Amino acid sequence: DTEVTQTPKHLVMGMTNKKSLKCEQHMGHRAMYWYKQKAKKPPELMFVYSYEKLSINESVPSRFSPECPNSSLLNLHLHALQPEDSALYLCASSPRDNTQYFGPGTRLTVL
Amino acid sequence: GQSLEQPSEVTAVEGAIVQINCTYQTSGFYGLSWYQQHDGGAPTFLSYNALDGLEETGRFSSFLSRSDSYGYLLLQELQMKDSASYFCAVTDNNDMRFGAGTRLTVKP
Numbered sequence: 001d002t003e004v005t006q007t008p009k010h011l012v013m014g015m016t017n018k019k020s021l022k023c024e025q026h027m028g029h030r031a032m033y034w035y036k037q038k039a040k041k042p043p044e045l046m047f048v049y050s051y052e053k054l055s056i057n058e059s060v061p062s063r064f065s066p067e068c069p070n071s072s073l074l075n076l077h078l079h080a081l082q083p084e085d086s087a088l089y090l091c092a093s094s095p096r097d098n099t100q101y102f103g104p105g106t107r108l109t110v111l
Numbered sequence: 112g113q114s115l116e117q118p119s120e121v122t123a124v125e126g127a128i129v130q131i132n133c134t135y136q137t138s139g140f141y142g143l144s145w146y147q148q149h150d151g152g153a154p155t156f157l158s159y160n161a162l163d164g165l166e167e168t169g170r171f172s173s174f175l176s177r178s179d180s181y182g183y184l185l186l187q188e189l190q191m192k193d194s195a196s197y198f199c200a201v202t203d204n205n206d207m208r209f210g211a212g213t214r215l216t217v218k219p
Contacts, residue, residue: 033207042198042209043154056206090153098142098161098202102153 004103006091012109015081021106023074023091032074033100034066035090043090049074081110113137115210117199122216123189131184131213133199141202143175143182148212149195157197158184189217 004025013019023032031050035043048056049068057066063085065077074091086109092100115135123129133143142161146154160166160175160182172185186193196212 040212042212044209045207048206098144098159099156100144100154100207101156104153 004091004093004101006089006103006106008106009104010107010109012111013078013081014111015083017081018077018079020078021076021089021091021108023076023103024072025093025101025103026072027093027095027101028071029093029095029101030071031094031096032068033092033094034074034076035092037088037090037105047076078108081108083110086110113201113203113208115199115201115208117197117210117213119211120214120216122218124218125189125191127189128185128187129189129215131186131197131199131215133182133184133210135180135182135199135201135210137180137201137203137208139203139206140177141204143173144200144202144207145171145173145184146198146200146209147195148198154198186215191217191219193217 007022033048034046037043045058046060047066052068063080067075088105088107090105091103094100117133144159145157147157148154158173160173165174170187175182194217196214198212199210200207
């Protein structure tokens, strides 16, 4: 298995909803990442997990809550989002510091 | 802080060679990566340089000069499918920062 999978592919939610994004990889990578990408912009790093521990949190609002249940799974819990949070959310994993393998992303729309 | 500069747009014809430059200013540096992203898709890894010099992978090559804080991606024998956005990215420990991206358009 040489890919990163993400579910769902698309998500529409209201500002009062709670939802979760899921990411999975079975390549044995010990670093996993969440990025946010707006249209025609580069990916922005949100969170980094290294060996299942949160190592980087880029001052992301608390309405985004990451979780790494095990070395293969990464979740992003969403609560009370704002319309400006609408974006493509990308998960990535890395076997080391120099390459990242991205999932297809979840396209999130907040109404 | 970190900053990466790359051209916003490049246009070339099929079969040509194009070079996309990237200059960076970072507090820490492990290496420079390049990623390709087609519209509606996810970034895919192209190349990585940790040391000075040229890395070649098929039609794509990447170069790094650490002393000049400069690198480039060279695409040869351009094909229509190469039309995409190309991002340089600096790695510092577990952190990766992307440049704003270069939109490459390949014309027949």
